[in-house]
Amino acid sequence: xxxxxxxxxxxxxxxxxxxxxxxxxxxxxxxxxxxxxxxxxxxxxxxxxxxxxxxxxxxxxxxxxxxxxxxxxxxxxxxxxxxxxxxxxxxxxxxxxxxxxxxxxxxxxxxxxxxxxxxxxxxxxxxxxxxxxxxxxxxxxxxxxxxxxxxxxxxxxxxxxxxxxxxxxxxxxxxxxxxxxxxxxxxxxxxxxxxxxxxxxxxxxxxxxxxxxxxxxxxxxxxxxxxxxxxxxxxxxxxxxxxxxxxxxxxxxxxxxxxxxxxxxxxxxxxxxxxxxxxxxxxxxxxxxxxxxxxxxxxxxxxxxxxxxxxxxxxxxxxxxxxxxxxxxxxxxxxxxxxxxxxxxxxxxxxxxx
Numbered sequence: 487x488x489x490x491x492x493x494x495x496x497x498x499x500x501x502x503x504x505x506x507x508x509x510x511x512x513x514x515x516x517x518x519x520x521x522x523x524x525x526x527x528x529x530x531x532x533x534x535x536x537x538x539x540x541x542x543x544x545x546x547x548x549x550x551x552x553x554x555x556x557x558x559x560x561x562x563x564x565x566x567x568x569x570x571x572x573x574x575x576x577x578x579x580x581x582x583x584x585x586x587x588x589x590x591x592x593x594x595x596x597x598x599x600x601x602x603x604x605x606x607x608x609x610x611x612x613x614x615x616x617x618x619x620x621x622x623x624x625x626x627x628x629x630x631x632x633x634x635x636x637x638x639x640x641x642x643x644x645x646x647x648x649x650x651x652x653x654x655x656x657x658x659x660x661x662x663x664x665x666x667x668x669x670x671x672x673x674x675x676x677x678x679x680x681x682x683x684x685x686x687x688x689x690x691x692x693x694x695x696x697x698x699x700x701x702x703x704x705x706x707x708x709x710x711x712x713x714x715x716x717x718x719x720x721x722x723x724x725x726x727x728x729x730x731x732x733x734x735x736x737x738x739x740x741x742x743x744x745x746x747x748x749x750x751x752x753x754x755x756x757x758x759x760x761x762x763x764x765x766x767x768x769x770x771x772x773x774x775x776x777x778x779x780x781x782x783x784x785x786x787x788x789x790x791x792x793x794x795x796x797x798x799x800x801x802x803x804x805x806x807x808x809x810x811x812x813x814x815x816x817x818x819x820x821x822x823x824x825x826x827x828x829x830x831x832x833x834x835x836x837x838x839x840x
Contacts, residue, residue, distance in 0.1 A: 503562070503652060506779060507555045513782035514548035520786065535600055535620050540785065542624050543593045547778040550586030554579060558652050567651025580645030580654035581635050584672070587774060588631040590781075591679045594742060596623055598686035605693050634672075643668025648768050658749075658756035658767050666757045673753035680746055687739045737784055745777040 521541050525533055557575050561568055568576045600620070603611040637643050638656070644665045646657035660666050748770035755761065 510551045510779035514544045517544045517782035539597045569647045576654040585635040592627045598683045602686040658753050659760050669753050670757045673750045676750045745773050749774040
């Protein structure tokens with residue numbers, strides 16, 4: 487009777503899993519097409535470190551989805567569970583899932599650090615962060631991640647099957663101390679990476695906002711007597727690029743935290759205050775797996791011109807309206823001071839001076 491129940495459950499969840507895997511594979515494939523179209527369009531001369539890291543992230547997540555989908559879909563075909571295939575299959579799925587999740591987090595961490603260096607420490611970034619060095623980051627990340635995730639194969643930690651029988655991941659309610667130590671270690675690495683990414687992104691957003699306001703103020707001060715407000719608007723390319731960076735960071739960071747934090751919390755609960763609630767563990771695991779599905783679609787939607795134009799317009803109205811008002815006030819004060827000492831042309835109320 488238990489086997490029948492499991493089989494019925496796996497059958498009911500087949501459509502959902504197929505849809506999730508398909509969305510992740512298609513999303514990462516489209517993201518890679520967009521990235522390589524950009525490379526071809528720019529003739530490989532203006533390819534930034536950012537595009538290299540995003541491409542590596544997309545390739546990593548796409549490979550992970552394909553490697554995991556093979557045994558999972560085979561389970562649905564046979565109407566059985568992963569452990570029903572073999573114990574080794576469960577270890578394989580658990581290792582791949584934890585490996586891809588760890589690699590994706592490390593790549594996102596490198597992206598956050600690279601962005602933080604490029605904005606906050608541009609001189610250091612220009613001298614030491616090169617495309618060649620960034621390419622070496624990927625084998626380092628893959629090596630560290632695979633060594634870490636292979637620990638359960640050497641009896642330090644364990645991989646466990648979760649309901650409905652098509653998930654295998656790190657055991658978050660282990661009985662043995664060494665298994666608890668591995669679970670806590672993995673959760674601690676995740677928590678440290680999440681915290682670092684959040685701090686880097688917050689720092690970048692604040693720095694870019696301050697830089698933009700200073701540039702806006704200087705632009706208004708130097709051109710207010712020569713250009714119309716339309717000519718000094720937010721639509722310049724350099725300002726638009728800065729806005730794109732801010733918006734993408736603001737979109738990616740909450741999604742990453744929202745998807746990754748529940749698994750970290752459940753791992754700590756399982757180690758220090760176990761409740762034996764596998765349903766909550768499964769929910770946290772599903773949230774964590776959603777990250778590789780949502781990431782490429784966020785990038786794809788963000789790259790569409792109407793969406794970017796809409797967000798730029800909202801950003802301009804909500805944030806930089808105050809900066810423009812402050813700049814105008816400064817110009818008025820300076821103009822008033824100049825008027826008190828020397829003769830000035832007629833004010834803007836009587837028409838523009840020719």
